[in-house]
Amino acid sequence: MYKNIYLSASIMCVNWLDTATDFKNLSKINELDYYHYDVVDGIFAPDFTMGSSIINNINNNISIPSDYHLMVDEPKRIFEMFNIKKSDMLTIHQESSRNLHRDLVSIRKLGAKVGVALSPSTTLDVLEYIIEDIDLVILMTVNPGFKGQKFIPQVLNKINKLNIMKKNNNLTFKISVDGNVNESTIPEIVSAGADVLVLGSSGLFIEDKSMIESIEKIKFAIDKGLK
Ligand code: DX5
Numbered sequence: 088m089y090k091n092i093y094l095s096a097s098i099m100c101v102n103w104l105d106t107a108t109d110f111k112n113l114s115k116i117n118e119l120d121y122y123h124y125d126v127v128d129g130i131f132a133p134d135f136t137m138g139s140s141i142i143n144n145i146n147n148n149i150s151i152p153s154d155y156h157l158m159v160d161e162p163k164r165i166f167e168m169f170n171i172k173k174s175d176m177l178t179i180h181q182e183s184s185r186n187l188h189r190d191l192v193s194i195r196k197l198g199a200k201v202g203v204a205l206s207p208s209t210t211l212d213v214l215e216y217i218i219e220d221i222d223l224v225i226l227m228t229v230n231p232g233f234k235g236q237k238f239i240p241q242v243l244n245k246i247n248k249l250n251i252m253k254k255n256n257n258l259t260f261k262i263s264v265d266g267n268v269n270e271s272t273i274p275e276i277v278s279a280g281a282d283v284l285v286l287g288s289s290g291l292f293i294e295d296k297s298m299i300e301s302i303e304k305i306k307f308a309i310d311k312g313l314k
């Protein structure tokens with residue numbers, strides 16, 4: 088955490104040919120709060136990422152809490168596949184759950200913090216009747232599925248709106264922002280009201296740049312956003 092902003096490292100962006108080095112470097116970042124696991128099923132979102140065998144393997148060897156982001160159709164099918172711990176966050180997409188409230192209750196029963204993610208084109212209205220029951224909203228600033236996509240700037244207004252909605256209702260859920268989060272987008276993301284930053288290929292896993300160097304840039308960008 089840096090100045091009350093949580094940092095979550097997007098594990099799909101590790102260098103898969105040298106994971107040991109990336110995980111060693113990640114463990115040296117004191118400000119890191121979560122490992123963000125993107126699960127993609129090729130149906131709700133195109134492409135495929137990591138399944139439970141890979142994620143649980145990482146998880147069983149580290150102590151940092153998990154930030155699961157399930158970009159899959161009918162996510163309840165795979166809730167039981169992960170070794171959920173109390174400090175973990177498990178987020179599903181509003182667009183891919185057929186019974187959103189029921190699924191959120193199931194996540195709560197598993198012991199994880201409960202999150203709902205919205206794709207860029209989804210309006211905030213869909214949160215109206217579940218907003219008091221959740222701990223996290225992930226606002227996606229790219230379409231679900233791939234790393235390295237372009238930032239969709241309209242979402243800044245959405246972050247701002249959600250933050251106002253949160254304050255007006257005296258709620259404490261966290262606002263997480265996912266997709267092209269880096270030193271140039273962070274100032275506006277943070278000043279709009281984000282609490283959690285998902286750091287992927289554009290912010291943290293950068294070729295020819297050390298993670299320590301990237302984190303310093305990220306901290307500087309957070310400072311700018313909080314001014
Ligand atoms: C996008 C994923 C993100 C991604 C963000 O579908 O949810 O977690 O890794 O990283 P960037 O956009 O910086 O590659």
Ligand code: ZN
Pocket residue numbers: 123124125156265285
């Ligand atoms: Zn994600």
